Each structure stands twice: as C-alpha cells, then as structure tokens.
Amino acid sequence: MNLLLADDETLMLQILKAYFVKDGFNVLLAQDGEEAIDLFYTHKVDLAILDWMMPKRSGIEVCQEMKKTSRTKVLLLTAKGDPDDEFLALQSGADDYLRKPFDPRILRLRAQKLLNLTAKSVIGDLTVDMEAQKIYRGGKDIQATNKEFELMRYLVVNKGQIVTRKMLLDQVWGFDYFGEERTVDTHIRRLREKIGEHWIRTHRGMGYCLEDSHE
Numbered sequence: 001m002n003l004l005l006a007d008d009e010t011l012m013l014q015i016l017k018a019y020f021v022k023d024g025f026n027v028l029l030a031q032d033g034e035e036a037i038d039l040f041y042t043h044k045v046d047l048a049i050l051d052w053m054m055p056k057r058s059g060i061e062v063c064q065e066m067k068k069t070s071r072t073k074v075l076l077l078t079a080k081g082d083p084d085d086e087f088l089a090l091q092s093g094a095d096d097y098l099r100k101p102f103d104p105r106i107l108r109l110r111a112q113k114l115l116n117l118t119a120k121s122v123i124g125d126l127t128v129d130m131e132a133q134k135i136y137r138g139g140k141d142i143q144a145t146n147k148e149f150e151l152m153r154y155l156v157v158n159k160g161q162i163v164t165r166k167m168l169l170d171q172v173w174g175f176d177y178f179g180e181e182r183t184v185d186t187h188i189r190r191l192r193e194k195i196g197e198h199w200i201r202t203h204r205g206m207g208y209c210l211e212d213s214h215e
Helices: 010-022 033-042 059-069 083-091 104-114 146-157 165-173 182-195
Strands: 002-006 026-030 047-051 073-078 096-099 120-123 126-129 134-137 200-203 207-210
Touching (some): 002 010, 002 033, 010 026, 010 104, 026 033, 033 059, 047 104, 073 083, 073 104, 083 096, 096 104, 126 146, 134 146, 146 207, 165 182, 165 207, 182 200
Parallel strands (some): 002 047, 047 073
Antiparallel strands (some): 200 207
16 A cells, blocks of 8 residues: 655654554655645555645645545644644545644554554455454464464555565565565465465566455
C-alpha cells in the first residue's frame, strides 16, 4: 500500500517514515502542499497523512483536492487545538484528525484503522487476524510461526504487488540481517504448505506476490 506523508518538518517525516516502512507501507514523502498533490496525481495513494500548516498549499487544501477525485483516506495533523479547527478539518473531507504533539504509535493505530488493517483480512478460505496474529484456513488455525505470520502480513498489506526478497528480509528479519536471501524462499515454501500453493505467486527474478484469483 502507498502512504503519503506530507510535513515541512524533515525530522518528523523521517521518524514517521521509519515507523510506516516497518509496517510494510511504501512511503512517499512531501515537504509542501504542492509536492503532496504532485505525488497524489502520479501515484495510487491509499492513505495521506497531511500536516495542516505547510508551505505553498495547506493540508486542508490538499485534502480537498484529493477528495474531489478519489476515495483516498486522509488524516490531518495539526498543532491547532481549537474545537472549531477540528470541525473545519473534518468538514474539509478528512477522515481523521490528530493534534500535535502525538505518540507515533497512536498515529500508526489510527492509520491502520482507516485502512481496516487492524481487522481480519479475508482472502478466499484464508483469514488473517492482524490483532491476534493468527492465520486461519477454512476456519482452522494453521499454527503459523512468527516469521510466517509476518511474511503473510507484509504480503497482505502489499496484496497484488510484487515484493522482492530484499524487501521481505528487511521488513521481516530486520535491516541488520545479513543472512542469505534464500531464507525467504524456505519460509515462503513452508507458508505455502500451510495456506495452499496457489495464493503466493513467484515472479522469477523479481519476487513474490499475494494474488486472489477470484478477484
């Protein structure tokens, strides 16, 4: 999934990017309103997290522009604390509103809820319970290991998109992992044995993709 972060504070952008990359998102960064709109029109954006007070165009203006032509979820960030400001933010079309300063963990939860990623994802006879960290096949717990669940979670978040072995290693094993990329192949093979061979497709020379043939 593509997540757009727009804020004129460089440090804030980098901190939030680290959190969301860890969650499996492809993160797009913008430091002003016009850059945010340019990224919106050149990428499929699933969620935009916008600072209200940005150079060139405000978060409110960017939100209104996005909502004219899409159903992209928008969460506004602001240091403003007046109830009228919250009303204005939501009236502009924003799906949620969070005051600064905030705990990044709260922002992550808000983002996940907007995208229904805290709920159960159902794909055919599979159910991936994000909160319980379990995978069910035909209603039966497949007893996925932690690595198998994290692989599946990352594939679900990026469903329909090819993810490389390097991306999976970074997100599931960590950026400091220096082992063989073939470790991913071994875990994917074991995961396939549990969920069914047809869900995870191999794209030779590229990576893996979670695909639902019924869609």
